Amino acid sequence: MKKILVTGACGFIGFHLSSALKKRDNFVIGLDNYNSYYDQNLKYQREKVLNEQDINIVNADINDKDIVRKILEKNKIDTVVHLAAQAGVRYSFENPDAYVSSNLVGFVNLLEVLKSFKNIKLVFASSSSVYGLNEKIPFSTDDKTDSPANLYGATKKANESIAYAYHNLFQIPIVALRYFTVYGPYGRPDMAYFKFTKSILEEKPIEIFGDGNMLRDFTYIDDAVEGTISAIDYCNKFDIFNIGNNKPVKLMDFISVLEKHLGKKAKLKHIPVFKGEMLKTYADIIKSQEKLNFNPKTSIEEGLKHFVKWYKSYQKDN
Template sequence: MGKILITGAAGFIGFHLSQKLLANGESIIGVDNLNNYYDVSLKQARLEQLFNSSNFQFFELDIANRDKIAELFANCQPNLVINLAAQAGVRHSLTHPHTYVDSNLVGFTNILEGCRHTGVEHLVYASSSSVYGANTKIPFTVSDRVDCPVSLYAATKRANELMAYTYSHLYGIPTTGLRFFTVYGPWGRPDMAYFSFTRSILDGKPIKIFNHGNMRRDFTYIDDIVEGIILLINKKPQNISTENNKYLPYKIYNIGNNQPVNLIDFIEILEEQIGIKATKELLPLQAGEVEETYADIDDLMRDTGFKPNTSIDVGLKYFVDWYRSYFCV
């Protein structure tokens, strides 16, 4: 595949993707700013795993730094770019809006410019199921309108898709956006519900369940997410003109499990894997949250043969096993 630049390489998805590609013999240039949105030691522990490969090169760098990103692209000349660096979290965007503008808008512009000026062959970037916002039609399909975001985080992710479209149109850069649906698994993000639920249950503390548990999520195991990304890396969109249409080198896909689970059922499975019943605190729906996500993945299955293979029971077992091992509990 040539040199692959992965931003957010110390993050949850970036780490697993880098690890898999390194195992496949690829050369990875990793970038991460190691910010303190959550425990930096977890990010550093992920990096320690990646440093075991001689094909991994790492730069501690913020993608919002225009000059440093331009310098990185000029020096490294990557063939492929996978942009997973972003300020994540719906609730955090309610109180820290400027961090989302800096990372998700300014930073993404810098990535697009780097791709433009160094002739990158394909840009793959993280979007989110959050872009579907207040949509009520289920399941979510990529052809649905996505102009009703209910959080700034969602708005920045939709903006990324529009920005990528513009660069595909103006400069012919092949871009593929990935709308991830509630990714979970070992080495995950501590701010995610399943992670905080596990910590609270083991500590004997109550877990906070919003919307009184009346929520459904298309929980997607990390290995399935990584498989979907890898299938798409070398399948860059084509710029094709026909008699009736002009197709830009631009695509968006949902990557989800295509099987939403009720939050209460999810918690019951987690309780079984931990072996402890949770004390539950039922709360109203929080601002910026949606009641249900459900991915239509027909396009991805048709174009790549992708099929998620990990059930919730198996995925949560793997996570709980990792959690007990990592935290020695």
């Protein structure tokens, strides 16, 4: 039985991953600081579901090295899946310190703890944001990633470099996963698809960058979780994988599917493209297919159907 610590377990991906790992008979313990970046009630709702599955969550910050060390020792953890981070692109303009504290200082603190353990492997969340201003699509892990479009992407790129150094110096097996716009039930309220859903139902305008021709590779949560679990099994040296859907859609087409499931038309408000936003994301997943057997199956139609169903019940109770 694997013994896994999931950091950011009450976040969107952490919640689904923890639950899936537990269903596969692993021992799972979570850590989260329940920060107020978005509605904390949603984090507590996820925690409740995890508690019902006998998954305990430690309320702590990854910067607290003593607590992290104690969790690893006490539970004889063999794998850390590190998802705790300050996510979001726009917020990095408002509160850059949050990105420095969690994504840079917190990341190094975690590696500092891990280096003294033998045989703990690390799978961590990087992001498609590392591809930044790259023009060539689809984005391949062989491409250069030297032009992040914003601080968030830069911290994820830094994580990959720092992780490589720790792997090289202390032989920690590490896999970085570059997630591409993950969506689904219990998703993040700061993300566009969540805000669009809310606004369409409330008959409020939704803000569309430019002409809506942005391309996004939306990855359904169950597919992202499958890829992450394969990466845990695979992790034995240093590697980087794309976890994307490999079928990018135009924002306007995405909105049409959402309108269909909601049974309502969106009111569009076109605004200038936000500087720092990537105009397209598109994952090359050949390597992930070959080495992780990663084959995302969920179409936008199906994924958004599940999301809308969840959103309506969530909205009723909140």
